[in-house]
Amino acid sequence: MDTPHVLVIPYPAQGHVIPLMELSRKLAELRFRITFVNTEHNHDCIMRSDSIAAEGTRKDCGMNFMTVSDGLEEDDRKKPGKLSEAVLTVLPGKVKELICEIHPKDRIACVVADQSLGWAMEIAREKGLRCAAFCPAAAAMLVLALNTPRMIEEGIITDDGTPTGKHCSFELSPDMPPMNPETYVWARIRDKTLRKNVFQLILRNTKSVELADLIVCNSSHELETGAFKLASQILSIGPILASNWNGKDSIGSFWKRDLSCLDWLDRQPAGSVVYVAFGSFTVLDPVQSKELALGLELTNRPFLWVVRSEPSGASMSSYHPAGFAERVGDRGKMVWWAPQQRVLSHPAVGCFISHCGWNSIVEGLVNGVPFLCWPYFADQFLNQSYICDIWKVGLGLKGSESGTAVSREEIAGKVEELMEGGGGYKGRAIDLKRRLRDSVTEGGVSHGNFEKFVRWLNG
Template sequence: MVNPHVLILPYPVQGHVIPMMELAQSLAEHGFKITFVNTDASHERIVNALAERDALGEYIHMVSISDGMETWEDRNAPGKLSKAMASVMPGKVEELIQEINKSESDKITCMIADQSLSWAMEFGKKVGIKRAAFLPAAATLRILGFRIQQLIDDGIIDKDGNLLKKQMIQLSPSIPAMKTTDFVWLRTGSSTMQKIIFESMVRSNDGVKLADWLICNSTYNLEPDAFTSSPEIIPIGPLLASHRLGYQAGHFWPEDSTCLKWLDQQPPNSVIYIAFGSLTIFNRTQFQELALGLELTNRPFLWVVRADFIDAIEDAYPDGFIDRVGTRGQMVGWAPQQKVLSHPSVACFLSHCGWNSTMEGLSNGIPFLCWPYFADQFFNQSYICDVWKVGLGFQKDERGIITRGEIQNKVQQLLGHDMYRARALELKEVTLRSVSEGGTSYKNFNNFITWLKA
């Protein structure tokens, strides 16, 4: 029997690409042939960032298609990329599948697409191939999407997603309460982005109904009430390269592995690791307060400072900061995060609370300092601090700034109480059991494989 050929289609931002690349590598280990479809713009960055060119092996073939935008256009401009993708990519994917299917022995048998790409499920149904939607976020966020009409009927939001009532709500009786101000589309920074994400979530409600499977990069033990409430969402995570003992791919920036040697020289459980993902941007004032706060802790720290993290990065650090912290502080453009978080010298993770970072921190037993920036990250913070109780958040001052003193105090508070580390280590065992033989995610993933091969 010929091994199934699966086409995988992520949304073209790093936080969505990485878990789907991990899914691809997990499927490849079971003999599946994978065609992994990136946009031209993201494909170039991913290939350039791959430290090991043959890391993906013989079963994963990376291809790229146009996202509908010119190379010089700004893909960060609100709405432009989503609009261009929706108009151009369905036709490009159809052309790609038609080309691949000219081979009688190598036809695409299944499409796995990011759940936000509702048009992909529509197209998959049209051409008659198996379809799976992939959720790279918390299951509760998909349930929020399912409940949008109910929220409108209850007068909590209007038909455009605008908030009418500030309150705590429960999406179902068993799901922990959430703030209405933390609805994903309301935490996007602009009315344009709010409209785009709200409309995308509404469309996704229809798209996922066309999927044969709705799989999620989470685990039952972390969100039991969500998965009980919506059993159609199937947890198969956390999808991490460390669980496969394999190589992580999908980064948009080359990793600086020299920081691992620096970590080797630090005492156990001493280092603050700071990373804000691929999208967070700081103004100069906040950047300097963070730097000075790290300095005040008197602890070693590893800080990921992307080239686009702040304008004019070369002179953004406070005067004398680099000299004063000396070898106690290590700044890198991008880090091999899973390897960093598994290092025994790391004491805590100061994070933007993206879902991938959340899963990586939990899977390594690391407590969090939460600094959310965008969309679902605010809800993820509530999971970390209020439900799982493995972290602390920061309070902003009257200017909206998290001050150096607040940073120093929260570091002391988190690392001065063993309960956060102890609880984090408990959840590490929980997540490890879920992906180990006999665990819920392990069983679900194997059932998924059986369905793909049927």
């Protein structure tokens, strides 16, 4: 009997590619034949980063990588909205052509696509292929999208997604964070036309997801009991991390990781290090970056600060004030990009200053690390509410919440509050770590749902 051939299609952004590539690697180890579709640009970035070669993925796990063009010139990649435009106007045709090229010569058993790519579900249906939608974010985000008609009906938002101002926040479930219409993904886009287009895209994707035979999510019942009660059709199969499956490092990074930070961590006392990373999109302005540097200096604790990939012509010193490097000495370590799962699992790490992207959250949670939350856009505000209000494993920054600059004093004070142990944040984080690890082992909810998913893939 032939092993099933699964076509995997991620949304072409770092935070979407990594969890789907992690899932694909696990499926490939179970002897599914995986064809992973990246844009040419993203595939080149991953190959240059060595994250695939370092893990021997193609050779050892049988994953096949194919690419499609997104039609963007290099200058276009720096312009807001250009990627999302290409996702809507260019990629559907390119992916459809690829499916026609592959199938039926090498019959595709099913398609697993990011739930943000509603058109992928439509193409799968058109071609008579079974399809699963994969949610790389919190299940609450998908539940929110599914409840959009209700929000319009109740006057929370208008039919173009604009908050009416009648509701500061509302609850979908007592077990979920309060929803604030002003922080929805689309509501924080200033350009009215673009905001309307994004909202319409979300509505379309929500309808297209209903075409999927199955919806799986990189989350856990232990994290989002309320969300999964409201949408029982969503299967929790997370957290999907390399450390859960096989002890390997994550794959799919767009940037080369600086492994010297691991040697530096080995020289630090247990639980002493402040880890700072803001994901693949967020960039602090120079004033805020220097205030962060001074806040880290004030803590008098060792810190590891990821300032993302090196911009053209920039130096590390541009991220901190004059004399900072000399004053902190070896107490501070700054890198352009880090092996985050390995960093967060290191016993030296004591807290995580994070933008609250979902991947970063689950990577921190499975290692029992408390958070200092610094969200910027999209789902990050909802995720902060989970951390601070539902799980109670972290603190927020008042400056960030109000849209004003975060002061060095607040940064240092909140780090001290998290790490001195009086608030119980570390204890709750350790307890949640245990429950998440249990969930992905035999007898756990996520483990059982993953087995259901595998049975479905086998047809």
